[in-house]
Amino acid sequence: MSRYIKPILLQGVALLSLATLATGCASTATGLSQSRLNTISSPQKLTADLPPGTIMAVVRYPAFIDTAAQDKFYDLYGRRTIGGTTSSDDAGVAEVRGIADIMVLKSNYFALSLFKELAERMPEHSVLLSPHAIKLDANGRLTSEPMTQAESLPNIVSVDFAAYTFPDAKRMMEGEPLSFGDIVTPLVTVRTDHRASAATQGVLLTSRPILRGAVANGRQTAAQSMVNIEKGQLDGNVPELDFITFLNNTVPVRVVSQNLTSRPSQNTLSTLPIEKIKLSGEKIRNFNIPSEGITDPLEEKYSAGLANQVVGLVNQMDLKKATMVGHAGAISQFDESLAALTLIGSTDADYQARTKYADRLLEAEQKYLSVQSLRLFDGVYNGELGAQVRDILKAEYDILEKRRALARKQNLSTGLAVLATVAAGAAIASQSGSSRTTLGEQLAINALIQGAIFSGSQAFSYSRRSANIGNNYFASIIPALDEQISVQVDLIDSNETITAIRYEDLSAKLQTLYDEKQRALDVVATRCGYVGSGAQKSGTWMGVCENGLANGAGVGVLRNLDGSAMEYYGYAENGQPQGPGYMIVHGLTGTHTLEGNFQNGQADGVMRVSNPGKSDVTRLYRAGQDVGSAPRGQGVMSPFDNLIVPVSPVAFIPPARVAALAP
């Protein structure tokens, strides 16, 4: 290498870096070829048995913004951003409104990809769609409510899905999150009932940016559930979408989280980084070509991986804990005296017969709602509406490709300019040395300098043209989007109206059939007093009562003066936990659980203890105090493992132990 060229190249590298910093090398809106979910999750068979009348998974997504909530939603969408910050002046401007609307439209469409993948992996009629309407609550706070009855039945997991776009179109070619053309940025949360994962507030997996919202939503839902029990209700507690809780900036409690791995730790929430997924351009180009059929570009890059992950989570889950309150809530709609008894169960013949009938009713409702979801899918995905959304995606893809081409040109021009400057600089440096430049060299330098100016001018021009293309697109497409969303809502509304009318009719007939066929229950569930480990505390019990106090199986909740609260599922005597039980303690900063035997309201025996971020441990408790490791070979007495209502809870021995003690 010549002694002249080397310094030039070194200078070139330095100047190129400087130029890149100065001009901002235009990004070409790149994305990941695969979601981390696809690399972590492998296809697996669902091994968990579906409890009767239970939904395996509900896919929840924003489908509609109520007129009264629009301003608030657009404003928060512009302020509470993910992946970057916006000027406060940007919040609520027309462009933000358009982008927020597109977010809703894309969420509607891509949620169906996830629905399709989950339905392929799970039993028939066990996956439902739950479109949500974004509304204002009575306090003027943003919230969301399901538009159908899909969440009225117990479900094992719910999956919140949204396709996010950063609310500044000018930055669509940069690193900010985008759902446009062949780029999709999913925000997702997989949650279960908090009783099955108390340490994480029921959240199993979430996109990292909305972690706080998901956890806060989980805590809110748990708190509302306790309020309902205090009112004597087991039903009607559907959490809002996590994205809405994120926008509201609700303060969460502490949970322990880790990046998603193939072997997640117990009591630890898995997080996914924000991912801009790049879909197959070829598939998008071939959209709506009849011979190609309807292709799903998200499936191979994201949805299949997420569905595999959900199956894995369900396989590892304690289904009883995940569904017991939802199941009891659904039963309470037509048999209140039975509902709370189902939390723990019983071997009593009357009870068994009655729950069998009740579960059959839930199965009928499940099938009914499943038909609704399948038709929603059919109407949107396979109908004209889906074709139109694909038209939009295709048009967006073309826009994005043009902008990419311009960005590449801009980068090339910027590079040429820098190189020219470098060359000129080298020449000048050389000129300042011992030898003088020739006329020819001087002309060459002038040409390079002019070329640099030309290239710089071109780069600037490409940048402006690139930005205009996106802005023009938004400006022209937004009115058409309004029509899209309103048609989509028409479809859901119509669906909901038809099902609601028929659903009511069906429910009434089911109720009549149920009432005709039922035998009396000897033991019924009612509401009465519940006492914790100290007599000064008082709470509410739903279950078997005697003399106004908890006496048998059921659920109790109570609140402490310091703001902490406690849920207890199991057996009680004289108002206090007594016998096998599962206690969830909601502290001020986090939640832990104790499962095992209770005596006079206190943990007493071998207990399974779950704490945030730690693996479950079995410890020996005496009178509520941890006194050391559990003796080897001693199991935990769970209220859910055996279905014998103890005659005397004090002397309760589960059947397996009775057998072991027999001579």
Add this chain to the structure above:
Amino acid sequence: MKRAFTSFTLAAVLGLCLPVSAYAQTDGQTDGVQIGEAQTQDELYQAYLREKNSVNTTAAASGQERCITIMSEFPNSGALPRYQFFKLSEDLAVDTTPEFRAALSQFGEGDISDTTPILDVVETIANPVLRQAAPEIVVANMAHIIGFAQDCNVYVTGQLQSLQASDNSLAQDDILIAEDALYLRQILSDSLSRLGGENDLTHGAAIQAYSRSLIVSRDVIEFAGFDNDIDDLEALYLTDLDGRLARSNEIINSEINRETLGDAVQLSKDISNTANQQEKARSVNTLQRILGIGY
């Protein structure tokens, strides 16, 4: 059992009432010597069963001829009644243990010939007067059907399968037949109770077990009826719902104006192209200014 004696199998029987022929049943007679040697209740019972089984073994040798004789007395008026009565016979033998058959032999009185029409046998069991006045005859008639259904099980199954093969719809009313069978079994249990069977030292346990199995059967059949009703409701509502939603989807989708979107996209392209050309022109002008061309 709440239901009245009105379901179609039994109604058919009542419609075809024939005189009851009651004959003493010859099998199941006990030999007091062997049984008398037993020292405990369990020994007594086992001895009884041994003896009973030996009688059954002997009976099996001439089983084929007996089965054919009894089957020839089943209705021949069509596939449906024939299927119904074979199915009823099969359902009547549910939960019948050897111990219970021994008890039937003990408490049944009256000889039922193999040539007695099955309709007569069922009518006798269902006869309310006989139930009250002579429960032992009811027991004997039930023992006759149960014995036939168990001993001739291969033939009964064969008949049912061949009838179903010829007409698959025959099985659609199985639940009603099961309800009738349960009703008759309940009569049998009541009759044995009237005869003091439940407290019998030898047979009490088997009779009580049968009585308990009736509760389970009743639950199963009642639930099957409920399940059937729900199935019907589901079929009605789900088909209706699916049709309505499909029509609604079609209407809404057909109202979508894809041209609006196409226009918007085209507009966007036009604006972009114009802007592109303007920007190009501006770029050329800038370059011209830089290079001093034309100035």
